[in-house]
Amino acid sequence: MSATSPDEVYRTPSGTQLCGDSAEVMRCLSPQSVDLLITSPPFALLRKKSYGNEAQDKYVQWLAAFGREAFRVLKDAGSFILDLGGAYQRGRPVRSLYNFRVLLEFCDHIGYGLAEEFFWHNPAKLPSPIEWVNKRKIRAKDSVNTVWWFCKTDFPKADVTKVLTPYSDRMKQLLRNPEKFYTPKGRPSGHDISASFGNDKGGAIPPNLLQFPNTESNSHYLRTCKALGKKGHPARFPAALPDFFIRFLTDPGDLVLDIFSGSNTTGAVAEGLGRRWLSVEIDRDFAVLSAVRFMNDWDTDEIRSAISRMSAGEAVDIEPRSPKQMELPT
Numbered sequence: 001m002s003a004t005s006p007d008e009v010y011r012t013p014s015g016t017q018l019c020g021d022s023a024e025v026m027r028c029l030s031p032q033s034v035d036l037l038i039t040s041p042p043f044a045l046l047r048k049k050s051y052g053n054e055a056q057d058k059y060v061q062w063l064a065a066f067g068r069e070a071f072r073v074l075k076d077a078g079s080f081i082l083d084l085g086g087a088y089q090r091g092r093p094v095r096s097l098y099n100f101r102v103l104l105e106f107c108d109h110i111g112y113g114l115a116e117e118f119f120w121h122n123p124a125k126l127p128s129p130i131e132w133v134n135k136r137k138i139r140a141k142d143s144v145n146t147v148w149w150f151c152k153t154d155f156p157k158a159d160v161t162k163v164l165t166p167y168s169d170r171m172k173q174l175l176r177n178p179e180k181f182y183t184p185k186g187r188p189s190g191h192d193i194s195a196s197f198g199n200d201k202g203g204a205i206p207p208n209l210l211q212f213p214n215t216e217s218n219s220h221y222l223r224t225c226k227a228l229g230k231k232g233h234p235a236r237f238p239a240a241l242p243d244f245f246i247r248f249l250t251d252p253g254d255l256v257l258d259i260f261s262g263s264n265t266t267g268a269v270a271e272g273l274g275r276r277w278l279s280v281e282i283d284r285d286f287a288v289l290s291a292v293r294f295m296n297d298w299d300t301d302e303i304r305s306a307i308s309r310m311s312a313g314e315a316v317d318i319e320p321r322s323p324k325q326m327e328l329p330t
Contacts, residue, residue, distance in 0.1 A: 008315035010291045015267050015277035019287040022259035022280040026069035034073045035254035038245050038266055040083035040237050044098045060101045066259060067110050077157040079249045080150040083120065083237065086142055093132045093139055099146050106150055115156060116208055118147035120241060124213040163248045164203025175200050212240040221263060224292045227300050233263035233286050242266045246273055264290035294318045
């Protein structure tokens with residue numbers, strides 16, 4: 001993209017926020033220029049949302065158009081992380097299969113492979129849908145999103161040692177005195193783990209069930225939105241989600257792309273982790289307001305002035321002011 005593009009909303013030392021149609025933006029990017037694409041598009045929900053969402057019967061082909069453009073700009077060793085929430089069919093307590101149809105479309109017709117499926121569990125999610133869970137009480141609450149990890153080759157860049165999880169207290173005791181707590185036995189598979197068991201590897205290998213509560217309620221972003229009399233983006237995902245995949249699948253200096261950036265959680269996390277980033281949001285108000293994530297030590301009047309300039313079409317440079325300039329959403 002040109003540095004003077006009218007679609008630019010703001011720039012930081014590591015990235016750029018654009019306003020526009022992300023499919024058109026990707027057509028302007030060089031082939032194989034993106035290391036990681038991570039995004040959470042509007043889901044195929046039955047109720048229309050303020051940020052826009054496609055109907056279920058059109059959703060797969062709508063999203064596939066973005067998937068095809070993404071395939072071209074993604075490096076061969078790159079990855080595409082797609083977060084999709086589930087939904088019910090209209091008027092029926094039966095699940096829609098749209099998120100699985102997306103998976104098949106991307107793999108069978110666009111050319112992606114499924115490196116691994118992840119499931120994001122949000123324990124703080126409110127019970128829904130109201131009709132089947134709250135009123136009739138015939139379904140459990142829906143609190144898990146499917147997260148598809150798409151790849152172009154069998155061996156995309158990945159290093160699970162960058163996302164190890166803390167050991168449990170029991171495991172810490174075992175590591176301090178493995179002979180006292182565990183005697184390796186022969187495995188049914190015949191695999192001998194005695195040589196490596198009890199060695200501190202710095203943490204445990206994470207499962208593909210990711211449990212991150214989505215409870216952001218008093219962040220700088222939301223406090224500032226309230227002070228400005230603005231409504232923050234209603235569908236923000238927690239910073240822990242892009243943080244996990246950015247650390248897992250990229251190196252410092254790599255380019256991270258979010259094509260449905262909303263409040264730009266992805267860009268904020270990428271900036272904090274030393275990655276370059278490019279975010280695209282079609283709603284200018286949301287794109288402009290996402291700049292607040294990079295203005296942690298600005299006063300409200302300064303932020304209001306910058307927001308006004310961006311809303312009028314000016315692209316603003318946001319420079320860090322202190323080591324604590326960034327406050328990632330929680």
